[in-house]
Amino acid sequence: MKILVLGDIVGRPGRNFLTRHLIDFKERENINFCVANGENAAGGAGLTAKTADEIRKAGVDAITLGDHVWDQKNFENEINHLEYVCRPANLPTSNPGRDRLKVEVNGLNVGIFTVMGRSFMGPKVDCPFATADRLISEMSKDVGILICEIHAETTSEKEAIGWHLDGRTNLVFGTHTHVPTADGRLLPKGTAYQTDLGMTGPRESVLGRNIEACVGRFLDGMPRKCPVAESDIGMQGCVVEIDSDKSLGTISHKRIELREDEV
Ligand SMILES: [Fe+2]
Numbered sequence: 001m002k003i004l005v006l007g008d009i010v011g012r013p014g015r016n017f018l019t020r021h022l023i024d025f026k027e028r029e030n031i032n033f034c035v036a037n038g039e040n041a042a043g044g045a046g047l048t049a050k051t052a053d054e055i056r057k058a059g060v061d062a063i064t065l066g067d068h069v070w071d072q073k074n075f076e077n078e079i080n081h082l083e084y085v086c087r088p089a090n091l092p093t094s095n096p097g098r099d100r101l102k103v104e105v106n107g108l109n110v111g112i113f114t115v116m117g118r119s120f121m122g123p124k125v126d127c128p129f130a131t132a133d134r135l136i137s138e139m140s141k142d143v144g145i146l147i148c149e150i151h152a153e154t155t156s157e158k159e160a161i162g163w164h165l166d167g168r169t170n171l172v173f174g175t176h177t178h179v180p181t182a183d184g185r186l187l188p189k190g191t192a193y194q195t196d197l198g199m200t201g202p203r204e205s206v207l208g209r210n211i212e213a214c215v216g217r218f219l220d221g222m223p224r225k226c227p228v229a230e231s232d233i234g235m236q237g238c239v240v241e242i243d244s245d246k247s248l249g250t251i252s253h254k255r256i257e258l259r260e261d262e263v
């Protein structure tokens with residue numbers, strides 16, 4: 001089983017890139033299942049039912065979210081209808097949306113959930129470590145493959161989650177910072193881990209946003225709109241291979257990147 005996981009999809013450039021290239025990439029690499037974070041997919045902040053559908057049709061099988069989950073107006077009324085979308089599991093239980101996904105792939109159940117970090121992050125959330133422990137114990141008997149996303153600002157919190165879950169999930173991957181890290185590997189007890197996958201969007205940018213506007217904010221501190229950037233578009237993430245006949249059974253982790261000028 002080969003699973004492709006992609007970093008935060010940023011705006012229309014990110015969505016269009018997936019529509020143009022993802023299905024070909026999946027075929028070429030024999031990918032069985034694709035997960036992507038969609039928290040920046042609609043106008044750079046949040047998700048809508050329409051953009052989720054577009055991403056799904058482009059070839060993403062499951063969409064996760066992060067701190068921007070409720071940025072788009074009315075999404076709280078749409079999320080429950082989207083059976084392939086989950087919101088961070090450690091948000092207050094009163095929040096709408098699924099806190100986990102279970103998807104059958106080639107006769108095997110794949111479980112996915114996201115926990116959000118608590119350092120330098122906006123939303124007030126439950127402990128990501130305790131939430132991950134609870135979800136793993138609830139989901140383990142029901143799924144053959146388990147994937148955890150840590151959506152967080154600090155590398156330390158992400159690494160700590162990776163070590164805490166080593167041997168208990170097939171993959172722990174980080175998102176939110178939009179810049180890929182070079183530490184992807186299998187941890188000693190067999191969990192694949194990468195601190196941040198990067199993003200699916202425009203790299204000639206500051207984290208996907210217009211350079212001039214973002215630099216200006218730092219220079220004079222004045223508020224201004226930072227629209228989604230438009231150049232040097234690509235997708236970043238990783239591919240993990242899993243032998244589903246073995247317990248845990250993660251065989252390999254490979255960081256991937258595909259850019260417009262390479263295809
Ligand atoms: Fe993001």
Ligand SMILES: [Fe+2]
Pocket residue numbers: 039066067068151175176
């Ligand atoms: Fe985020």
